[in-house]
Amino acid sequence: MYHKRQVVLVRGEGARVWDADGREYVDCTAGIGVAALGHAHPVVVEALTEQAARLVTCHEGFYNDQRAALLDRLDAVTPSALDRFFLSSSGTEANEAAIKFSRAATGRPEIVSAMRGYHGKTFGALSATWGKSYRTPFEPLVPGFRMVPFNRPDAVVEAISDTTAAVLVEVVQGEGGVRPATTEYLQALRTACTNRGALLIIDEVQTGFGRTGKLFAFEHHGVAPDILTLAKSVAGGVPMGVTAFGDAVGQLPKLSHTTTFGGNPLACAVADRVIAHIVSADLPAHAAAQGRRLIDAVETLSSPRVREVRGLGLMIGIELKQPAGPAARSLMDEGILVLLAGSTVLRLLPPLVIQPEEIDRVITALGKVLA
Template sequence: MVRLARYYKVYPLSIIKGSMQYVWDSGGNRYIDANTGHGVAFMGHSNPEIINAVKAQLDKITTVPLNMGNEARDEFVSEFSKIIPHGFDTVFLQNTGTEAVETAIKIGKKVTRRKTIVAFTNSFHGRTMGSLSVTWNENYRKAFQPLYPHVRFGTFNNVNEVDKLIDDDVCCVIVEPVQGEGGLNTATVNFLKALREAASRVNALLIFDEIQCGFGRTGEAWAFQHYGVEPDLFTAGKAIAGGLPIGLVVAKGEFGDVFSPGEHGSTFAGNPVVMAAAAAATRVFTRVNVPSIVKETGSLLAKRLSELNSRLVIRVKGMGLMIGVELRTRAEPYVEALMRHGILALTAGVNVVRFLPPYMISGDDVEAIVNALNEVLKTQ
């Protein structure tokens, strides 16, 4: 019998169905899903509008390569254009977040013909070799050395070292406006402004990685819109296709034709079924004004979590519905205990309990999350 290779610690839980913010296990137990597959199910599990679009596309065609046109792809581009800031007019389609990061790095290298990439402490950009090279955590990196050698890590949010980091040898600077895996750390306005100014000064590309924090998760369509600082290109993915695999790079116009035929490609990118799902997800995003809902519910969740009275809690971090509770101890046991209370969460770094719920969680769901965490902090 063939067995599945394991990439993660496997919990004794088998999820068999989901509906919006809830999932059920094989024993019929319901959970509030604040894990959402590392943020993927932000638009809800089995969101009816997305499901109906996928079903309709399955009856038409399931695969069309990028060197041929397809109406589902055209529809996605049309819908997605409505939530992209002015000046960003090219989308590079991929299948995953790590592929999007690889693509962004390739654009930086092709445009500048330089070798050095600047990244930051506590960053997470993916697990393929290029994106792993700009990921900070040594636990992810050490088994696969040597990685791409020309990476310079700076300290996240340290404005004073920016000018020394970014010189004429730098092709691109990559940073998460809100670090997800690295601990729900939010960038400061001054830090992102300093990166923008330094990158512009040496004609390096500034890349914002919005794979987890983008698509409304922080209360704006894109996290960088909180800061009034624009990158040259940004990566996105996770939530955009309602649970189906997608990654993409959004670039300003001057970078739209950077690749010659054959220099870049992807077999599955722009798949019509994924495109139909992403177009439907974007329609929902726009129609219900997801960012405004996230601002309200995210503020409530952060407020209620900050009221926890536990000696184990250091602080509440994050933005929108991307919230972490930093503990004085390892977070993993508390994430496991939350499962027994009907809450699915995840860790960020070593000591942060991370909550990435769907946009439609209710006030009652927020109370259930806070009450469950309060209980496990008492008993673990």
């Protein structure tokens, strides 16, 4: 199911990883934007080992101290209107819950999402996801979903009606090519959802917890969601998804949506410490500064092979005028691991703790490969 790169990664520290032959790489993939604190960070290691020795599993049918601490932490860092949290184990599950909750809360069927959007690959999230090759083999998908062009306020406002349960959107489309939403688009969406009684679901699975230079990417635009979905960085590499909501959703029937692993103490203990560290070390500010440096440097290269550089914080897309695969392979030869987003975009999602000298290595390698 995966394209494999010809390398066996066995160890990591900070923003660096090593392969089985001892070769070092600067890791601008971070498990696709997961390892916010980098690899083997003492905060993650301590939380994992301490909690593993205390209590790994405890179903949501019981209260648990680590889960309670995490819920308090999430409550403190998210907008005050979002004060309830459904815990799961992945981004697609966070969106699945959001889609179901919005239908239950509004009694309406329709979910509107954006072209080029990516929300996951379980049936509900996939039905809101753009990629044709992801959808076609598994059709028919869930009924009641429709997609409208991204960053077109008029199109989305027109699509929201009194049968719309929710609009589901990313603030920066990641998989779709690192495309930031405009403030005008998000504000128009917010107003139209409020006016029509539809819920705004913001998917910050990739952008959340400092990646874009703010704790949450919606903060760049002065727009707040009714439901916020999170995963990837939240537990620093341990699987976790979070669906945050508030009174707009209200109470749902007990047991109507559950998952065995959701809220397990191991993931909760790590997530609590990871979020605390992201905030206390002000990693969003570090991401903003290092990301700016990297984007400026790539723009200064004025490479004839680059069509556009896009991004926010440490979520960076370099769109080439040709397929990006060969450039990604050349970067690997130079000791830099990067991702692709579509066929022509190099995507960089390094750990938020990446150091200036590691950014310099990335810049040097990009200079060589894109010359």
